[in-house]
């Protein structure tokens with residue numbers, strides 16, 4: 001009886017409150033219309049739980065919690081800016097992870113090397129120039145600052161110098177690795193096939209070694225963002241037609257335009273962008289209406305990589321990268337591209353080991369153990385970068 005009275009009282013109070021709001025201002029929430037029953041972020045989590053728990057095994061719970069937590073950024077230093085921000089950032093406790101490596105100072109972040117032996121058991125029939133310990137050439141001009149492991153301090157937005165150029169670009173620090181791995185040398189012609197919004201283009205430009213840079217992205221709106229980024233970071237004299245070309249072509253058709261041309265090609269493909277898919281419902285590829293687009297991703301990635309391979313000159317190098325943990329979108333695509341390039345285009349490729357790179361940066365990033373093709377930064381709560389997969393191919397013929 002008492003419970004019945006309480007309930008009646010509550011209903012009355014709610015009704016009274018409703019009476020205080022004039023009818024014309026009352027809004028009845030339409031749950032069915034405004035709240036998706038299965039938000040894309042939840043669909044993504046279910047999908048990843050099913051696939052990555054198998055793929056990553058015991059590592060998945062720690063990667064999962066890291067991906068659901070706040071990501072960490074790095075500040076790519078802009079050499080074209082006149083303000084000396086390096087000292088300021090260092091005073092705040094950051095370090096340039098590229099030049100100030102902690103190779104011997106600390107134990108490796110790698111938790112598990114038991115799968116290392118699998119490295120040798122590649123089921124792809126290709127020659128692997130796997131000379132572990134061979135040093136990789138790193139551009140001395142790319143500088144990226146990060147806060148120490150476990151330190152989750154955020155960077156302040158960059159400020160413009162007297163010429164309006166911003167001092168640093170905030171990005172996932174692991175995104176710099178594909179640009180370092182590409183190993184751009186003085187006088188190279190470089191193609192960035194899927195370039196927008198331009199973080200990696202900007203990293204490549206920091207090398208100041210490129211003779212001619214071709215920047216492409218099929219999305220016109222994203223290419224506009226890329227242009228804005230370039231104008232905010234690079235002086236006009238470096239953005240002339242003799243040095244840079246910006247296009248919005250479908251990269252899969254690049255072979256119709258230019259073949260066997262570039263010394264270096266970056267193929268940073270669209271993917272399931274795992275971190276974004278887990279945290280943002282907007283523009284999420286796990287949205288039910290985008291199922292077809294998501295399923296077609298590996299085919300699109302394969303076509304883009306093949307186009308990049310064709311665009312490279314014999315002796316040239318191609319860097320394939322994604323920001324997903326998915327084997328189908330990573331090693332699976334590279335394996336198929338190697339076979340199809342040989343069978344359909346008569347192009348022989350060699351996978352170049354990136355192990356020296358992972359050795360150099362093993363105290364900044366957490367790398368997945370035992371990948372038979374390419375390397376992958378996996379998110380870790382103490383070093384919450386990635387995921388970034390990268391695989392380097394050298395065109396032999």
Ligand SMILES: C[S@@+](CC[C@H](N)C(=O)[O-])C[C@H]1O[C@@H](n2cnc3c(N)ncnc32)[C@H](O)[C@@H]1O
Nearest residue numbers: 194195196197198199200218219250251268270
């Ligand atoms: C992972 S994002 C690239 C990120 C960029 N490299 C960066 O570092 O800022 C993939 C890009 O591929 C572009 N893309 C999708 N399909 C493409 C195609 N067929 N040809 C060229 N670019 C494409 C998308 O518009 C998107 O900007």
